[in-house]
Amino acid sequence: MGVGALRGVRNRSQGPNRVHRKTSLDTQVSRPQLSTVSMKATNPKWPEEDLFLFNEPEDPIGAPDQGIFYSRRRQFVGMWRLAENVLSLSWDTGEPPDIVRAVETEKEWRNDQTGLVLSVISLEVLPQWLAPTVLSRRYESLSIAERFNECSVCYFELFRLPVGILRLQSRRACPHYFHTECIKRLVAKNASDARAAGYPSAQECPICGARFSEIKTLPDVFKDPRAWFQLCDIDSGGTLDQEEVLGALGAVLPVARDKLAVAIEDNWEVWDPDNDGVITLTEFVEPRRGLRQYLLRNFNNIKSDSVNLRPSDIPDLDSHPMAWFDFWDGNRNGSLERSEVVRAIIKTFCLNPGGEPSFARAFDIRELAMDIWDSLGYHEFGELTFEEFNAPFGVGDQIYHNFIHGMHVTFKEKLIQLSRKSETDDVFQELDSTFLEIVICDSLLRVVAEGEGVIISSEILDDILNGIIADRLLDMALAASHRSVILGRADPSELSTLRRNIGTVAGRAFASEIVQRLTGPAQPHLHVLLGDDEMGTTYYVIMNDETTARKSKDKNEDKRFVLISTVNSTSGCQNFIAKVQISDKTCFQDLTSTISKEDSAGSVIVKTLSNKDPIVKKLNGLCTKGKLHHVDVDSDGGKAAPNTRYYGFTEDDINVDVVTNENGELQSSNVEGWPYGSFARTMYGKAMQVVLESDGRTRRLILEPVNVGLFDGWKATFPQARESILDGEALTKDQIAALFKAEREPSRTKRITRSLRRFLPISPGIEKDELGSKLLNDDADMSEDDEMVHGGGTEQPGKQLSRFGRLKRLIRRPSRPAKTRRS
Structure with missing residues (x-):
């Protein structure tokens, strides 16, 4: 059964410039005390009309906005849910919910696109539990993704990727926005699922179910304002009202919805000089007072304060489940809806350490998260309390085992295959492509491999160490030309223990390598030369000795x-x-x-x-x-001048404007002419280099400080506003x-090789199997070096640490509260 909730469709019979209004209902009206409401249901696609019986919510305190209803035609019991003026009906048959709106009276609820109409029988006023709070042609209830200007498929900010809209016969099918690639991928998956199930496939909006025939990508609002304006005009009336502006700008710019709403309310009379409640394209692009000009000059006032959510900002699910639960409970009602759970899982497991999203993984994680919700028997409109979440074998356990443990077994196998295909015997060089960035996070290791943020539990990593590293360590220990890779990572005083306990030394070597990487490898030194000429051109010579x-x-x-x-x-x-x-x-x-x-x-x-x-x-x-x-050179950008404005541009109209606060930290940044993505900066003396990255493309710009009194944000005023940068x-x-x-310092391997040639080689007669038993056998006798590895014999009697447990003891970690492992 199709669904269509077309928000923002104005009554065209009253002219294209009719202003949308919503009517609040009288809260003082006397409402009947009824536990059941009957409605006649009609739809042009049905052979006959139906009768729906709506029951009062079973939990008026915990879930006062939802209950069950009965369909006489279908002989079926479903769930209803009320939000503002929107009534959603779920059939629990794999179909998307039907959605109707109270537009002009609470006695009639309808969907103009699908033709579904519900008419109240024998009542003039509905009981309180089924009464809408407003009457409106719009779909007044926002989804959680819309509240944060996010794509409803991947739950990452819309501005990060090209944004698409849904159209039916060259008109907007609905008012929702998505990442173009996300919605295309979802449509393809839904079509594949429908074919597999033997059902005809239909392209429908995942939020409201509106049918569409094409996906159109929005152009740049600044480069092509005319085309952008036309595509954002939901009803094709040639104008935009406040709600349309709020949704459209939130989709393409990194703005805070609340700040943008306030700015629209405060400045609407300026942008709408004829005071007809809407703005035309001419009013939008007006060069002095138009909305587009306002955005160019005042973007920093409405931009979002927190664009990048980092994994370190999110409480650890394993050790602090309640904090994790509360972190994602946006409305603070003590429960999580399905969309909140899906969003939380994606945001937790699809961010790299720098806060950049992994869009490719987000789609798969979304499907797995929804499968978890459904497999545990939760209804589409259901809500999850923390007690249910944290119960044994509940959603929390399912997340832990599916996303932290079982999901990445295939990734472990991928690492093993990469190892076996390698032709090198250097284990550290071997693992550079996979274990280069290892971050200890309580009992888990977050691994970045080929751009994919992955979490691997200690048990899986233990298997990987045994499967990938063991043979490599043994081969290196046997080969004189490569033994220095192991020995060089161990303390020289321990080299004499090599023959006696090769396993301890090898383990110590690998642990030392991890420690070095955790503390951060030394970055290649950067030299920058700076000069200028009499014509006002500045020259930056950037030398990287690596x-x-x-x-x-x-x-x-x-x-x-x-x-x-x-x-x-x-x-x-x-x-x-x-x-x-x-x-x-x-x-x-x-x-x-x-x-x-x-x-x-x-x-x-x-x-x-x-x-x-x-x-x-x-x-x-x-x-x-x-x-x-x-x-x-300061790669952290920490030496920027306080309260300074930096500006730079390119021939192809990329403009970057940066402002620092009193501490020299980044206060605001405005990027035009480039899809929004990651933003990194480096100080070259008094100048600033920024690196913009989006969708695999990278651009580098030099920004120079400008006099704020002479610079108005346009490159036309840049020449007279430039300040001296010689330093x-x-x-x-x-x-x-x-x-x-200047001679480059010899590589670490070469230095170690030179220094260790005088040490006694490993006996060539020792068998690989013998070394293997020493390296991998957890029951081996512990030597003095073993005691040092175990922290001076502090282990409980009779408790044997795994190989990974031994290595972990060598890694310096900050003290953390003890945590209980999930069953």
Whole structure:
């Protein structure tokens, strides 16, 4: 049975500019004390009318807005739920709920799209438990995703990916917004499920069930305001009212819904000068007083304060289940609805440590979460208390075992396959692609592998250690050329124990490697040179001693490449890769743009500057004349000037505006011309580099400080507002050459190899099976080194630690409250 709850459809018979109104019902009206209400139900698709009997809620205190109803035609008992002016009917047959609205009177509830109409029988006024709070043509009850401007499929912010709307015959089918890719994937899954079940498939909105025929992606509101305006016009009346503006802007911008609502209320008379209650496209784009202009100038006032939720912000489900439950109870009613549970699970398990969402995993997690809810017998309209959540074999246990333990067994097998395919014997190099970022979180390890945030329990990791690492450790222990990888991670004083207890040393070696990675590997040192010329162009030479060296065909020649950024008032920021060639007259050659373009024929064009280009000549002149300054670099952005505004732009109209607070911390940021995604910054002296990333694409811009009194947010005022950025010590050409020619420190493996060649090698006669029994056998006798590994013999008598348990003891961890493991 189809569903359609078309919010925002105005009465076109009264003209396209009719303003939508909602009517609050009189709360003083006398209502009958009835436990049952009868309604006649009609639908053009039904062969005959039906009779619905609605029963009073069984739990008027815990669930006062829902109960059961009976369908005479279907001979079926379903569930009803009331929210504002919306009555939802669930059939419990796998079909989406039917939705009707009280529009003009509480005696009639209807759905204009599906034709379903419910008419109250023999009553002028409904009892309190079934009475709507308002009468409205809109679907006045917002879903949890709409309240947070999130996609209702993946529950991540809409602005992060291209946003799509649903249309039927070139008109909006409903007022809801989704990530285009999310809704396409959901439609494909639903169609596949329908075919498998033998039912005809229909494309329906997952929120309201409105049928649609196409998905249309919204254009950029600033670059193509006309097309954006037309697609956001829900009723195709040529205007937008306040509710349409609130929903449309919340879908494409990282704004706080409450702040945006207040701004709309306060400024509507300015944007709507004729005071007809709606704004036209002309009023929207008006260059001085229009809504679009307001967004460009005042975006920081309405933007969301907390765009990125990080895993560290979420209470640990295993150790603090009540805190986790309360964290996701948004309305603080002491219970979680199905949508709240699904949203909580996705947000908990689909964020990487930096707070960036994993959209690919979110869809699968969504399906698993809904399966858990249904498999435990909870109704679509049901609610879950903490006592039910935390009960043995309840939802909490199901989440723990499905998402933390059982779900990632296949991932473990994937790691083993990667290991077996590797041709290297270096276990640490072997695991760089999978275990490079290991974070201890109580008894769990959060692992980032190939961009996927994954949680693996200690038992599974124990299996992985045994399955992947054991053979590699043994092979290395037997091979003299690779033994240093193990021994180098152990303390030199322990090397003498190698023959006696290879398992302890190997375990100590691996644990030390984990400790080093937990404390953070040293980042490649970054050198930045800065200069400017009389024409107002600034030059940034960025040298990374790990990534800018490229070997030529001649093994004796070590070519160096650097990143060059230029900033001027006309072209903004341009980025190049240049070859380092220190001589009397030149330092840099072959500046090649990092951005490629296509010509009219579709050929890819990459801009390369010749040595006679003014930019190249000026840059080489600054270098050879000793006018490049060596500036400090802070990758955390913590040394930004307090109460300062930074601005930068590119030729393809990407604009970035950043403001810092009194502590030099990021207060606000505004990005135009780029899909919203991750945002990272690095201070280069007084300037700021930002790296924008979205959907696998990355752009790098240099922002420079501007005088806030001269800068109005537009690049036209950037030239006179720019402030001096020269900083640091000027270097001579010889000093610059020394930076490039400085010998890189030998790799850790080479250093260890050199230092350990004088130590006694492992006996070549020792058998691999013998080493294996020492390495993997938990019942091996404990030596003095074992006692040190166990923390000085503090274990309980007779209790044997697993291999993973031994390794964990070597990892320095902050003290945490003791926790009870789930059964």
